[in-house]
Amino acid sequence: MNWLQQIMKVGGPIKVTPDLVELADLVTDRLLEGIDENGEPLEYGGCIADKYLPIPYSGHRIIVVLQRPDQKQKEENIHGNAETPTWWQMNEQRRPTSELGSSSAGCHVNLYYELPIKAWRYDIRQVVLHEIIHCIDPKLNQEELLNTKWHEKHRQTMDRPGYQGSPEYYTAPWEQDAYISSTIYEMVQMWHRNGVSYNRAMEEIRSYPPQRTFEKEYAKNPQLWQRYMKHLYKVVQEVYQAEVVA
Numbered sequence: 001m002n003w004l005q006q007i008m009k010v011g012g013p014i015k016v017t018p019d020l021v022e023l024a025d026l027v028t029d030r031l032l033e034g035i036d037e038n039g040e041p042l043e044y045g046g047c048i049a050d051k052y053l054p055i056p057y058s059g060h061r062i063i064v065v066l067q068r069p070d071q072k073q074k075e076e077n078i079h080g081n082a083e084t085p086t087w088w089q090m091n092e093q094r095r096p097t098s099e100l101g102s103s104s105a106g107c108h109v110n111l112y113y114e115l116p117i118k119a120w121r122y123d124i125r126q127v128v129l130h131e132i133i134h135c136i137d138p139k140l141n142q143e144e145l146l147n148t149k150w151h152e153k154h155r156q157t158m159d160r161p162g163y164q165g166s167p168e169y170y171t172a173p174w175e176q177d178a179y180i181s182s183t184i185y186e187m188v189q190m191w192h193r194n195g196v197s198y199n200r201a202m203e204e205i206r207s208y209p210p211q212r213t214f215e216k217e218y219a220k221n222p223q224l225w226q227r228y229m230k231h232l233y234k235v236v237q238e239v240y241q242a243e244v245v246a
């Protein structure tokens with residue numbers, strides 16, 4: 001079996017679709033412009049976007065809020081070396097909203113970039129995508145799953161100090177989806193924008209070195225690394241489709 005056949009054997013993560021990119025772009029634009037949902041100057045606590053994502057997504061609202069930088073979260077992320085300065089939160093009240101169907105939950109995406117935001121546009125979009133993926137991930141949103149032993153097992157370490165950035169954090173099933181999908185989406189888009197050829201992109205995959213903290217964690221587990229590489233391969237095929245066909 002060659003390297004390509006090997007990586008094609010494992011299942012893929014949640015796909016970054018144009019709808020999700022559209023929402024992430026909207027959030028990024030508003031952050032960079034410093035405006036809220038209503039076009040007013042953005043303040044801490046302000047709503048950046050409030051959007052309903054229909055089935056086949058989660059079927060509930062995604063509410064993106066700019067939060068004041070939280071010292072505890074910051075320290076956790078610095079100490080834990082986590083790469084996302086954002087966090088995801090399920091709405092505590094699962095409110096039934098008649099116009100959206102029964103018992104539709106809202107998901108909060110909290111961003112705590114300090115104003116004014118100086119980050120590179122695509123870095124912001126990547127972390128926003130990471131959190132949006134959590135919002136639509138059935139593993140975090142299906143009530144039947146939340147009560148299972150499987151879920152409990154992966155959740156039990158979450159409140160432990162130092163969880164952020166630990167091997168358990170990076171390899172949690174939902175973090176795998178969020179890291180793999182958002183990172184690969186932005187990486188391949190960047191290659192394409194910068195004129196990296198299809199052949200060069202394929203060469204990159206063949207000898208891709210783990211660089212980011214989560215990549216180094218995934219590289220320790222051959223199956224997880226294959227999952228990462230398979231998704232990278234698939235996204236390269238999609239993005240470079242026109243050139244592959246030509």
Ligand SMILES: [Zn+2]
Nearest residue numbers: 130134175178
């Ligand atoms: Zn995450």
